[in-house]
Amino acid sequence: MARMKYFHAPMTCSIGLIVLLEEIGADYELITIQVSKGEQHNPEFRAINPKGKVPALVREDGSVLTEFPAIAMWLAKSVPQANLLPPGLEAEIRAMELMEFVVSTAHMRGGTLAMLPGKFSQNDAAQKDIAEHGRKIIHDALDFLAERLGDKDFFLGTFSIVDATVFYLLQWKDRAGLDIPPTLEAFQNRMKARPAVQRALAA
Numbered sequence: 001m002a003r004m005k006y007f008h009a010p011m012t013c014s015i016g017l018i019v020l021l022e023e024i025g026a027d028y029e030l031i032t033i034q035v036s037k038g039e040q041h042n043p044e045f046r047a048i049n050p051k052g053k054v055p056a057l058v059r060e061d062g063s064v065l066t067e068f069p070a071i072a073m074w075l076a077k078s079v080p081q082a083n084l085l086p087p088g089l090e091a092e093i094r095a096m097e098l099m100e101f102v103v104s105t106a107h108m109r110g111g112t113l114a115m116l117p118g119k120f121s122q123n124d125a126a127q128k129d130i131a132e133h134g135r136k137i138i139h140d141a142l143d144f145l146a147e148r149l150g151d152k153d154f155f156l157g158t159f160s161i162v163d164a165t166v167f168y169l170l171q172w173k174d175r176a177g178l179d180i181p182p183t184l185e186a187f188q189n190r191m192k193a194r195p196a197v198q199r200a201l202a203a
């Protein structure tokens with residue numbers, strides 16, 4: 001069994017899984033892919049993840065796991081003593097529901113439009129409109145998430161894989177030009193007080 005390798009890129013969703021790897025005290029090598037320089041398209045990285053995306057986790061048996069919610073769920077299930085997921089089917093399915101929403105809607109749809117409008121048009125005015133539309137999608141998602149969190153400290157009551165997922169989205173505040181609702185700002189500060197999150201941010 002070899003040491004795990006985790007491929008991440010600065011300022012991306014991959015920070016959320018560093019948080020989880022740190023929470024469980026995993027033994028892993030952190031490998032940086034500079035997405036801004038297009039390193040995700042290098043043949044060496046494509047051999048690991050043909051999708052050309054971070055995050056990617058090479059596990060101890062050499063097999064590769066991709067897609068944020070899948071990696072998060074695998075970490076939670078394979079290290080149950082870390083309590084990254086409350087027990088029971090209901091908690092598991094609510095975790096999937098919330099992670100899918102953050103990744104598929106807020107990130108992949110909202111975030112892509114808000115932060116990468118140049119992928120869709122070369123026209124400056126059109127890019128502004130596209131980015132604004134993306135921001136609206138994220139802001140609607142943030143309102144929903146704030147409502148879901150309510151007065152709880154964490155989304156499923158106790159700290160879980162969902163919190164690390166929402167955390168990465170909130171980290172795009174400046175990059176995407178977001179207004180974060182106060183409930184989620186307090187949540188973000190609560191997350192930043194966790195030693196594992198501090199280690200992840202310093203990584």
Ligand SMILES: N[C@@H](CCC(=O)N[C@@H](CS)C(=O)NCC(=O)O)C(=O)O
Pocket residue numbers: 009012013014035040052053054055066067068069103108
């Ligand atoms: N659905 C994927 C999304 C991964 C993703 O979009 N990663 C971005 C960084 S946040 C990336 O690697 N982008 C590089 C590119 O698309 O070229 C997941 O859940 O892991």
